Amino acid sequence: MAASSSERTNVAIIGMGTVGAGVAQLLIDHGDRTARHAGKTIWLSKAVVRDMKKPRGIDLPEGVLTDSIDDVLNDPSIDVVIQLMGGLSPARETMLRAMEAGKDIVTANKALLAEHGGELFTRARELGRSIAFEAAVAGGIPIIANVSQCLSANQILSLEGILNGTSNFIVSQMDEKGVGYEETVKVAQDLGYAEADPAMDVDGTDAAQKLAILSHLAFGATVDWRDIPRSGIDGLDPDDLSYAGQLGYRIKLLATARLVDGELELSVGPTLVRKGTPMAEVRDAFNAIRVVGDAVGPVFYHGLGAGQMPTASAVVADVIDMAVGRTPITFQTLEYFSKDRPARAVQRDASKLRGRYYLRFRVANHPGTLAAITGALAEHSISISSVIQHEDSSADSGVIDGSTVPLVIMTHEATEGAASGAVTAIESLDVVEGNVVRMPVRG
Numbered sequence: 001m002a003a004s005s006s007e008r009t010n011v012a013i014i015g016m017g018t019v020g021a022g023v024a025q026l027l028i029d030h031g032d033r034t035a036r037h038a039g040k041t042i043w044l045s046k047a048v049v050r051d052m053k054k055p056r057g058i059d060l061p062e063g064v065l066t067d068s069i070d071d072v073l074n075d076p077s078i079d080v081v082i083q084l085m086g087g088l089s090p091a092r093e094t095m096l097r098a099m100e101a102g103k104d105i106v107t108a109n110k111a112l113l114a115e116h117g118g119e120l121f122t123r124a125r126e127l128g129r130s131i132a133f134e135a136a137v138a139g140g141i142p143i144i145a146n147v148s149q150c151l152s153a154n155q156i157l158s159l160e161g162i163l164n165g166t167s168n169f170i171v172s173q174m175d176e177k178g179v180g181y182e183e184t185v186k187v188a189q190d191l192g193y194a195e196a197d198p199a200m201d202v203d204g205t206d207a208a209q210k211l212a213i214l215s216h217l218a219f220g221a222t223v224d225w226r227d228i229p230r231s232g233i234d235g236l237d238p239d240d241l242s243y244a245g246q247l248g249y250r251i252k253l254l255a256t257a258r259l260v261d262g263e264l265e266l267s268v269g270p271t272l273v274r275k276g277t278p279m280a281e282v283r284d285a286f287n288a289i290r291v292v293g294d295a296v297g298p299v300f301y302h303g304l305g306a307g308q309m310p311t312a313s314a315v316v317a318d319v320i321d322m323a324v325g326r327t328p329i330t331f332q333t334l335e336y337f338s339k340d341r342p343a344r345a346v347q348r349d350a351s352k353l354r355g356r357y358y359l360r361f362r363v364a365n366h367p368g369t370l371a372a373i374t375g376a377l378a379e380h381s382i383s384i385s386s387v388i389q390h391e392d393s394s395a396d397s398g399v400i401d402g403s404t405v406p407l408v409i410m411t412h413e414a415t416e417g418a419a420s421g422a423v424t425a426i427e428s429l430d431v432v433e434g435n436v437v438r439m440p441v442r443g
Contacts, residue, residue: 008041009323012072012103014048014094015084016065019108019135021056022312023082027319028058034316038323042316046072069094073101080322082315083107092116099129104327106318108135108311111200114209114225117216130331132318137210138163138287140310141303142317147217147291149330154293156218158258160442161289162282163210165305166194166201167233167253169285171270175241175250181234193285193306203232204253204268211255211268218257218291219345221264229350229416230268240360240437243388243408244272247358250280254442263348267440272358274443278302351417356385356441359409359423364431370407372429377411380422385410404433410441 011027013020027034027044034042047064048071049056072078081098083105085091091112095105105124107113113120113136124131134144138161147156162168166188173184185202188194200206205225212225233253244251254271257264273280278300282288287305292298304310321327363369374384388408411419423436 011080012046022308110136135314139305160256163207165285202234204230221345264345272441353416360437362433369431376425380418383412
């Protein structure tokens with residue numbers, strides 16, 4: 001027998017794609033589990049879809065499926081809307097309408113929060129509603145709850161992570177199997193890890209949006225994700241994976257936020273991470289985040305960052321928190337997008353970011369080449385940590401002019417501005433062919 005309305009929280013799903021079907025499966029097949037944790041039944045009342053005839057791989061109770069959002073908005077018994085629509089519009093308008101109809105929101109749409117979070121969170125507070133968004137960042141890893149609640153006694157000093165499972169799968173496969181980028185993307189698409197158009201995953205956009213959300217939570221910073229310096233893996237050369245390995249590193253698409261002198265250093269891009277460290281060993285479609293707090297020290301989170309059931313797990317956890325009453329309490333005190341609280345940290349000028357760098361050049365194979373490059377680095381106050389230059393095959397014949405060879409340099413710590421200036425100067429040298437590859441180094 002169904003529970004009475006006073007003994008249950010009624011929910012509706014808007015958007016029954018892969019994740020939506022996973023959420024419905026958890027709610028229907030494991031109602032006893034969710035009830036045990038929530039102290040009441042969580043009841044799936046409606047699921048809004050565009051095409052009622054599309055197969056979804058799950059048998060929904062009669063009367064749950066609908067193609068009218070008004071069936072949700074006009075039903076006062078529905079307490080929580082699980083908003084799983086992608087993109088910005090009509091997802092934004094739908095969320096606003098749902099809150100104005102008296103519904104609390106659970107969402108996994110990180111792009112929407114990164115773009116319109118300020119408006120949505122302000123409106124939610126005005127209406128006395130709450131928004132939960134654990135699934136918006138790192139899928140099944142409970143990083144939102146940990147940063148905003150479990151680590152709230154800390155000043156977060158830094159966080160860095162692999163926040164995009166698609167990119168990590170591609171880089172891992174290129175590294176382990178020695179195959180090229182295009183071939184590996186095709187494998188990722190065939191396995192369902194990459195979309196038909198994987199641009200937002202591979203160009204760093206997805207990771208930058210997630211980093212902006214985490215930076216709001218961890219540092220009280222107001223960050224436009226577009227202002228985060230970012231580069232992707234779409235131009236990654238297998239040669240760089242090989243050289244990194246020879247130097248004792250692996251390449252990862254790393255999102256980084258560090259508090260330095262009260263300012264926030266933010267970046268997203270392919271980064272050399274020392275082998276043997278936990279971050280370097282994160283493989284395939286897994287995500288990982290390392291957080292450093294002033295009291296707790298370093299904490300490491302690792303798990304599947306995408307996929308149907310890991311993401312559905314995070315969504316249902318948010319629904320349970322809504323039903324228990326935890327989310328309404330924490331949401332009102334959350335600094336995220338609060339216009340009433342000044343930002344605790346501002347974004348640092350990107351040119352001031354400090355770190356070590358990996359540089360790869362294609363250079364002329366004749367005397368004076370290395371001296372010209374090291375001279376350009378010295379002019380920008382950049383010192384060299386190590387050099388790799390393999391012999392050219394023509395060296396045995398004594399012919400050295402007219403050919404080019406790869407040259408790899410690892411630097412000591414320098415500013416981003418100095419590194420950028422040095423690379424521009426080096427690319428203008430006659431002895432250098434093409435563009436210089438430059439990546440930051442961690443560890």
